[in-house]
Amino acid sequence: MMFKGLIVAVSLTLAVSPSLALAGPLPEVSAGSGNPDYQWNAPYPEKNAALAAVGDASAGEEAYKAYCAACHLPSGGGNADGSIPQLAGQHRTVLIKQLADIRAGLRANPTMYPLAIELSDAQALADVATYIATLCIPRGAGQYEAPDAAKQIAYGKMLFEKDCGQCHGLNGDGMAEKFYPVLAGQHYAYLLRQLVDIRDGKRGNAHPEMVRLIAKYDNAQLVAISAYQASLATRPRGWATQPRFCSPE
Numbered sequence: 001m002m003f004k005g006l007i008v009a010v011s012l013t014l015a016v017s018p019s020l021a022l023a024g025p026l027p028e029v030s031a032g033s034g035n036p037d038y039q040w041n042a043p044y045p046e047k048n049a050a051l052a053a054v055g056d057a058s059a060g061e062e063a064y065k066a067y068c069a070a071c072h073l074p075s076g077g078g079n080a081d082g083s084i085p086q087l088a089g090q091h092r093t094v095l096i097k098q099l100a101d102i103r104a105g106l107r108a109n110p111t112m113y114p115l116a117i118e119l120s121d122a123q124a125l126a127d128v129a130t131y132i133a134t135l136c137i138p139r140g141a142g143q144y145e146a147p148d149a150a151k152q153i154a155y156g157k158m159l160f161e162k163d164c165g166q167c168h169g170l171n172g173d174g175m176a177e178k179f180y181p182v183l184a185g186q187h188y189a190y191l192l193r194q195l196v197d198i199r200d201g202k203r204g205n206a207h208p209e210m211v212r213l214i215a216k217y218d219n220a221q222l223v224a225i226s227a228y229q230a231s232l233a234t235r236p237r238g239w240a241t242q243p244r245f246c247s248p249e
């Protein structure tokens, strides 16, 4: 059996400065979508305020370079090994929801939590999200690379179009107004890791309808879906205006 990338070591060679590492206790992650009382995307003050704020992209750029670029890279492209997601061109609403959920303990992210809470307030969340949303999506997404790639991608496409396209879009471009993320341009190994976490109830803030759909997939099917999603980034230029891919070199 082959689950390439299923075990992705989050090996961070980056030194997080001691003052940041000491920043506040990690909130306990609530049971999220595994909890019968869980209400997906329930409103709470910080998220609402950030969504309502008008983001200042240049203030966001400064914060991004100070607190985020060390891991997510100045381009936003993250790491093809799946340890760090690609963020560039993600919908502003999605970025705000994910950041606010991480800060509120609704989505576990112990690696990033100390940095996420460096953002001072809802305005700072709106600023950084506004900036990241303006970045073009790099074309170097990590791909599924194995001799059976063509077969996996074809199978994954069939599954994705049946169960996922209605929310994430057939091109993987998500829906800003509904908080559905862009998936096109994301790394294979990160996608696979998230899908396993979502299926196994480890990603607290996931949409219950998605959890229900993914629950029936085995690891091999999640590999195929991830291989297909990652392949969306290899399409020729101009296949979609949203999301915006960087021009080929």
Ligand code: HEC
Residues within 6 Å of the ligand: 010, 012, 014, 016, 063, 064, 067, 068, 069, 070, 071, 072, 083, 084, 085, 086, 087, 095, 098, 099, 108, 109, 111, 112, 115, 116, 119, 128
């Ligand atoms: C120490 C490394 C590190 C730093 C610094 C960092 N992040 Fe992250 N970030 C991560 C990791 C690792 C994940 C993925 C967590 C997971 O696997 O669930 C992540 C996930 C995210 C996500 C969710 C992405 C998605 O696809 O759902 C967002 C949004 C994000 N980071 C934004 C930021 C912002 C904004 C900053 C700066 C304030 C920042 N990150 C700083 C490591 C980091």
Ligand code: HEC
Residues within 6 Å of the ligand: 085, 097, 160, 163, 164, 165, 166, 167, 168, 178, 179, 180, 181, 183, 186, 191, 194, 195, 205, 206, 207, 209, 210, 213, 214, 225
């Ligand atoms: C009902 C709409 C809906 C459906 C159907 C759905 N998703 Fe999602 N998906 C979401 C939302 C919303 C999120 C963001 C997590 C959150 O905050 O709830 C998400 C997150 C994700 C992520 C993590 C992205 C990231 O950047 O971390 C992946 C991967 C994903 N979905 C894949 C899938 C796949 C594969 C399917 C089909 C089997 C699917 N989704 C079906 C709404 C949906």
